[in-house]
Amino acid sequence: MRRALLAPLVCGALLSGSFVVVQAAPGPVVRGYSYGQHARQTVTVYGTKGPALVILHGGYWAEDTDWSEWASWFAERGFRVYDTDYRLNSDAPWDAQRADALAALRWVTARNGGARPLLLGSSAGGQIATVAGTYGAGATRVRGVVALSPVATPFRAWVDGARDGADRHQRRLRREAHRLAGCDPEREGRLCWARWADMAARTHASGTEDAPLFLVHSAEDFVPAAHSHDLADAQSVAGRTDTWLRVVPGSAHGAKLLDDGGVRSSVLRWLREHA
Template sequence: MHGPIALLLAAAAPPAAASEAVEPAKIERDVVYRTVAGRALHLDVYRHADTATAPGPVLIHFHGGGWARGAQPADWTGFRPYMAAGLSLVTVQYRLAGVARAPAAVQDARCALHWVAANAARLGFDPDRIIVTGTSAGGHLALMAGLLPAANDIDSAECRGGPAVAAILDFYGPTDLTGIASRSGARHPTVANWIGDGAQAAATERAMSPVAWIAGDSPPVFIAHGDADPVVPIAQSIELKRRLDARAVPSELFVVRGGGHGKFAPEPRAEVSRRAIAFLCGRALLVASACETKN
């Protein structure tokens, strides 16, 4: 991994961008999905119009920022292609490293998933079509949220028994924390900042590595990564794809040629969104009309 540490901590923008004329039918902001150690954690809900007539798919998004910075998007507009394809959207706040180190952010992500499933009927969401996504560290959290088995030692007690996700959209997220090092070969400062030090650090890095949780029944995974990413090496996504293939988990890796750490040019950004939506269509997770008109 190269470049200044600040780059690792910079929140990457969502990969979606398009001009489709679509708006949420209903918006619920600052909904408390969990209170932990006296701290309320919030999420925003953007409901698709179709949820008024039938349960529909929902996309849960986790922001990037090296587990230490960043915040959930201020609105839904960066996700227009996904909403145009019939998806509702939930964006999630989680505890950052300065508040609580690993596995806190993963526990929060799993609790958000649990909350969405528990409230699916009220919100018009199909609990069998919950999709998780994220950019950079948020991609890592989406992978952890979707790959952890129902029985694990990471989930908080009150959030156990969450749903299986239908698919994961991972945008340039770290996948093997044991394989990320600084240029000197030492533990990378950003990873160390979130994991912490001490005798348990190595074990925590392994437990917080999504590749460690891949199983034959893991959900399908779409991956997008720039081959010139100076922050999260593309080797992380290549290794994820290799391990998914080894377990026969449906997956796709789209490489953005010359792409850095997100913030792709408009044309490749649109192509990433198109391919991600096509991937969901191929798993029958979106309505047929959206797949026919948008891909």
């Protein structure tokens, strides 16, 4: 598992698709499972009751990031949290990441008696989460999506990362988006453009068939709010009226947005309203 604080506490080996993590400190019960055959297709479950909340971490599609503290925080506030890993862009190109998210959502739904989970994604995980909520009939698989700094239009990140003055995060995001797509949109043909379009949540916006969305950025986020404006506008055109976009002061990105008490409270309230 990717979570360094939990790894030493794993009791036993991966047996029958599951392993149990024994905690050294008070907190929600934590267990780990596999939802597929790949080593990254794992879910760490926090808590034993409450509405299901699936978390998709960020990390430029290229690395794992630790959501264990926030997973515990949400579990302590009444959710059963499924902190979910997926194949990185070094493991497989798009659309493997969407396939993993959809497989994990099916796995979680089956474990919760058919009840659709909520979904929270951060940064690159926000891109996957917004696509999961809009691809096909997204509302049939998730009750609602919270996305923190979602890279909702990877082609926009590709363009922004080449601009004069692009910071190191934007330059890396451009490189990793290229690796995710597996092709150069400026040099390769129609199939490449189709893949880049498929990675954008706005491409799949279909209005009432999609899950409700709550999108959050900071004003100086290196993934600008324009990503979510693209998606919100596409949803509005398609007839979806409950896409919410919030932009807060500062430069916080992804999980760091939850350090703001106002953002934290609004996310928690939105999730409870849609549970």
